[in-house]
Amino acid sequence: MIAARGITKQFGDFVALDDVTIEIPDGSLTALLGPSGSGKSTLLRIIAGLETPDRGVVEIHGRDQTHVPPQRREIGFVFQHYAAFKHMTVRDNVAFGLKIRKQPKARIDARVNELLEIVGLAGHQKRYPNQLSGGQRQRMALARALAVEPRVLLLDEPFGALDAKVRADLREWLRRLHDEVHVTTILVTHDQEEAMSIADRIAVMDHGRIEQVGHPRELYDRPANRFVMGFLGPVSEIGGRLVRPHDIVIELEPSPGAHEAQITRIVHLGFEVRVELALARRDGVFAQLTRDEAQQLEVSEGDIVWLRATNALVEAPDPA
């Protein structure tokens, strides 16, 4: 298990981390999810030893590592912008950690070949990083980090600099890789879809604090507060309660507990139909329906309807 306990870190006046405690179980793939400036990267870098906390303790497998330099933490770190060794070939990049550990050449060659096979870069041994695409560079960086058989793999926005298609492919690929290699992994991301699709645990962070930790589904279905709910998916507010747009039922007749609204716009997004609504005091409310539901309802823009929430998650604070 990796644990960070009571971590506080300030940069000048800015509080990057405010008494943060988190435990990462062995073999898990945990995502640190949050907006920029939430402290997620700083927490990762503190676990790696690239930053020193002002207060708090970092433990890896039960041993205090707070003052151990990154060289001796047995970690693998992957940077957003790859940090490829530009003057070295792909082979030398991946072999770097093994050469530092003075492994015999035959062993290094075998390990490098094996890893390049795993990351799909076999045959690119003699290329230089500037001859690779962004996705290939990041896979090389992953192979380089995995080569030394780290106890923990730390990924700092690893797909942030890649375009959408490559990002989705690499995400899938990373999940499968994790299922094969099973190294404890911490992934920093600001993309909730990325976190939901590959992590088995998510820690949502905001303003240097951890707001909630749990399984992706648990966080989506039972968010601890408004921030977590809003960060993990779209939110509509009806009658002082926060609701997922797909949990809104549109009715044509008034009934007790239903809220009156006018349809301002109907947007057809293929399978999904988005119904934008104007409530008495609220803007930006919309409901998500399937195409079939929308067809059966037979409503059009301008109609007055009544809304009912089937699953309100969080009570909205009173608008002051």
Added chain:
Amino acid sequence: MTVSRPWQLTLRILALGWLLALLLAPVALIFYRTFEPGIGAVWDSITTPAAISAFWLTIEVSAIAVVVNTVLGVVMALALARGRWRGRWVLDAIIDLPFAISPVVVGLSLILVYGTTGWFGRDLADLGIRVIFSVPGIVLATVFVTLPFVVREVTPVLREVGDEQEQAAATLGASGWQTFWRITLPSIRWGIAYGVVLTTARAIGEFGAVSVVSGKVSGETETLTLLVEKRFANFDLAGAYAASALLAAIALLTLLIMTTFNRRREEA
């Protein structure tokens, strides 16, 4: 900015004409005048004992200046680009001092410090070490005058490369020393090479500071630039031209190396 065709031509001719008048013509003329009396005479005048001694002294002093300023320059560049210490700006400002101060003043201040009546001069003299009017003084003056080049070439390269590769090396187990040799040094090598070439060029051509501290003892503390000046002052024009041509040849060689480095740096 778009410039019309006639204007483009005019600007080009102006720029080339300026270069020709200011640089190429005088240098070409030196070579012309040098070889006017015939190659044999030139050879004779650059192979006199004084000339040979001056040539080797220039090479020796430049070599020492290059080694010292490369090592210290890289250390200072690292301190400036990677350091997190307070007062970095002081170092940053001081480094440019040799550019700002006239070389003659540098020479005079060296005499004030190391001369026989200077701060350390007497103690050093008691130890049998002579700095002023001797080779160590020439080396000191040259090192001082050429100090900024490597630092000023390497610092921006270090900043541009960033420290992520160094951090990556650290997470892979490399010590600070290993990271420097395997990651940092290879990524700044063209910056260093360029700085070394500039340092060499400047060291070979240095006159002012060296002139003040050398004592100009022929065959002992006379560098090539000093030899040129002496011959010129003694109305030995042919000899001055020959020594100048030798200097210019070394300078052209460094320029050629520099251009090659620059090309490779841009390709890298």
